[in-house]
Amino acid sequence: MALVPCQVLRVAILLSYCSILCNYKAIEMPSHQTYGGSWKFLTFIDLVIQAVFFGICVLTDLSSLLTRGSGSQEQERQLKKLISLRDWMLAVLAFPVGIFVVAVFWIIYAYDREMIYPKLLDNFIPGWLNHGMHTTVLPFILIEMRTSHHAYPSRSSGLAAICTFSVGYILWVCWVHQVTGMWVYPFLEHIGPGARILFFGSTTILMNFLYLLGEVLNSYIWDTQRSMEEEKEKPKLE
Secondary structure (H helix, E strand, O other): OOOOHHHHHHHHHHHHHHHHHHHHHHOOOHHHHOOOHHHHOHHHHHHHHHHHHHHHHHHHHHHHHHHOOOOOHHHHHHHHHHHHHHHHHHHHHHHHHHHHHHHHHHHHHHHHHHHOOOHHHHHOOOHHHHHHHHOOHHHHHHHHHHHOOOOOOOHHHHHHHHHHHHHHHHHHHHHHHHHHOOOOOHHHHHOOHHHHHHHHHHHHHHHHHHHHHHHHHHHHHHHHHHHHHHHHHHHHHO
């Protein structure tokens, strides 16, 4: 029942997300005290998604270790359910939402940081925590994709799920504006209704594209891995 490096790595990533979440929640920022609290920010929602996902990964690893050699069909069934949940979460939430947060944040930040992450926030959020929320998500999810094969759901159901998440979050942002009179993200204050509709539509399309990118990347990684293993087997067969 020895742990392999990728299993230890998942535990380390899970602990890092728990640390980031605890440190973020401990910060007393005015925006955390207003309607919706931290839950109105996609960055925070993404951190919760990533923490839950890696928690399921660790639980799956532990279940796999305990099930190995037990011969229990019930344990095997429970393990398969966990693996299915893990794979679904990576495909539909962890990969597309995580990559979206990293890409969109740093693109807008590079253009004009005041539109997405005003300099005032530097007084509340240390640099390492900012990178924990908006940078390390990318390598962590790519490492997970590289170390474990994930079975994607059917394309139609996967795209329907990510669309539901995207539209749900957009409606939540609009509802927060309806209640408070302020937009969650500063740049939404400076564009007209038409531009907002275009932006929201574009983000939904981007989420769908990132879902498809994850599907293609997952297939490429594991098809390449399978080809390499087959090449290694050829000399033995000859």
